[in-house]
Amino acid sequence: MKWLTTLGVLAVLTSYIVTPAIAQSSSQNWPQWRGPTMDGVAQAEPPLKWSETENVKWKVKIPGFGSSTPIIWGNQVFISTAVPSGKKAAEKKTASDQPAENRGDREGRRRSGGGGGGFGAEPAPDESYQFTLISYDRTTGKVLWQHVAREETPHEGHHKDHGFASASPMTDGKHVLAYFGSRGLYCYDMKGNLKWEKDFGDMQTRNGFGEGSSAALHGNTVVVLWDHEGDDFIVALDKNTGKELWKQKRDEPTNWTTPLVVEHNGKPQVIINGTNKIRSYDLQTGKLIWECAGQTLNAIPTPVADEDTVYVTSGFRGNALQAIALGRTGDLTDTDAVRWSHNKSTPYVPSPLLVDDLLYIVAGNNGVLSCFDKKTGKIHFEHERLEGLYGIYASPVAAKDRIYVLGREGTCVVLKKGPELEIIATNKLDDKTDASFAMVGKEIFVRGHQYLYCIAEK
Numbered sequence: 001m002k003w004l005t006t007l008g009v010l011a012v013l014t015s016y017i018v019t020p021a022i023a024q025s026s027s028q029n030w031p032q033w034r035g036p037t038m039d040g041v042a043q044a045e046p047p048l049k050w051s052e053t054e055n056v057k058w059k060v061k062i063p064g065f066g067s068s069t070p071i072i073w074g075n076q077v078f079i080s081t082a083v084p085s086g087k088k089a090a091e092k093k094t095a096s097d098q099p100a101e102n103r104g105d106r107e108g109r110r111r112s113g114g115g116g117g118g119f120g121a122e123p124a125p126d127e128s129y130q131f132t133l134i135s136y137d138r139t140t141g142k143v144l145w146q147h148v149a150r151e152e153t154p155h156e157g158h159h160k161d162h163g164f165a166s167a168s169p170m171t172d173g174k175h176v177l178a179y180f181g182s183r184g185l186y187c188y189d190m191k192g193n194l195k196w197e198k199d200f201g202d203m204q205t206r207n208g209f210g211e212g213s214s215a216a217l218h219g220n221t222v223v224v225l226w227d228h229e230g231d232d233f234i235v236a237l238d239k240n241t242g243k244e245l246w247k248q249k250r251d252e253p254t255n256w257t258t259p260l261v262v263e264h265n266g267k268p269q270v271i272i273n274g275t276n277k278i279r280s281y282d283l284q285t286g287k288l289i290w291e292c293a294g295q296t297l298n299a300i301p302t303p304v305a306d307e308d309t310v311y312v313t314s315g316f317r318g319n320a321l322q323a324i325a326l327g328r329t330g331d332l333t334d335t336d337a338v339r340w341s342h343n344k345s346t347p348y349v350p351s352p353l354l355v356d357d358l359l360y361i362v363a364g365n366n367g368v369l370s371c372f373d374k375k376t377g378k379i380h381f382e383h384e385r386l387e388g389l390y391g392i393y394a395s396p397v398a399a400k401d402r403i404y405v406l407g408r409e410g411t412c413v414v415l416k417k418g419p420e421l422e423i424i425a426t427n428k429l430d431d432k433t434d435a436s437f438a439m440v441g442k443e444i445f446v447r448g449h450q451y452l453y454c455i456a457e458k
Contacts, residue, residue: 030072030438033168033214039304040353042399042439047457050427057456058141066165067434070445073171077136080178082129082164089153121208122157133178145192150183155202158210170217181211196242203228206254218261227255246286258302264326273299278312292332295320304354315346340377351395380419393434
């Protein structure tokens with residue numbers, strides 16, 4: 001996204017600009033999932049090369065487990081994690097133990113999902129977990145403060161590849177919000193004092209795969225997506241008080257995507273990927289602006305947007321990439337609002353990366369990359385294998401005219417940004433890595449299964 005700093009130019013071009021969710025000091029902060037503009041583009045100068053013995057500024061052991069992305073503001077680095085307490089649960093709770101009004105169940109009935117487990121699902125645990133937010137000193141990696149938001153035995157399990165802390169925190173420099181799905185949303189000040197909390201009940205996820213959507217922060221509004229096998233909704237809260245601003249019903253199955261907030265024609269809208277339909281809501285009122293069918297099952301990736309188009313992808317039991325015009329209203333399915341589309345080698349979990357006129361996607365969860373012209377959909381290169389990457393959950397990040405693609409085994413392939421595939425570095429850490437990079441200043445923050453790394457040139 002291009003930034004305009006002249007007020008006169010802004011006045012003329014307001015109707016053509018998409019404004020990112022949080023814009024303050026973008027080069028020095030990474031305030032939420034996918035960074036200051038929610039698109040994985042960093043105004044940073046990170047190192048090109050690193051390893052366990054090269055350019056590691058600090059490395060600290062993380063208690064518990066999670067796959068949420070670190071966020072950074074000033075000299076603080078925040079992560080969320082779920083720590084086993086070692087305390088056996090007296091009686092295992094399930095979603096069906098909750099009153100219908102708490103579960104969001106349709107007429108008190110359960111759809112498929114809940115405490116059961118599909119292929120790849122871990123069963124519900126028999127011990128409690130401490131759902132924890134940690135603040136680290138950015139310079140040294142020392143813990144500044146650590147708070148247990150809630151201790152609870154989860155009512156259902158999770159996919160074997162992740163845990164109970166998949167949602168990334170959010171901050172605006174005054175508040176830091178930790179979202180744990182069925183365990184609630186918690187707002188702290190920067191010193192770790194709890195300001196408010198909100199409980200939404202218990203989700204019943206498809207196949208018992210657990211929860212993964214992050215909340216989104218825009219101005220004074222926090223947006224929470226609650227798509228599961230019970231009653232679905234999207235809700236907006238006041239970040240200062242937790243007060244509900246509006247709430248809208250939805251009709252999606254379990255959804256692991258994260259809302260994208262953009263501004264078009266001076267009005268913020270919330271765009272949500274979906275199996276049934278992609279939908280856009282007015283951030284101020286919750287009113288549905290537009291919707292469009294065309295995605296696959298398990299529409300997980302977070303969309304990205306430029307000044308007039310949103311790019312939406314999914315890749316489970318099919319492939320879908322749609323470039324949809326912003327500024328339209330109503331049902332856009334099979335209309336010219338879909339400027340172009342593609343149905344091959346699209347991502348399952350990783351989100352797309354939009355940088356300048358280039359749109360990058362991986363195929364499935366694999367180390368296979370494609371690049372498109374964002375305006376026309378022209379393929380610059382397609383289905384190119386990145387050697388050393390055999391599985392990917394993290395979303396690609398762009399910085400300093402480079403593309404960083406992180407694999408699950410700790411390997412990162414660095415490409416030169418451009419319409420041709422050119423690998424310029426391959427880096428390896430010993431830890432497994434599912435969380436996406438956070439990049440600020442001259443540093444990269446990497447959350448592994450066991451360690452939190454700060455990568456910087458020495």
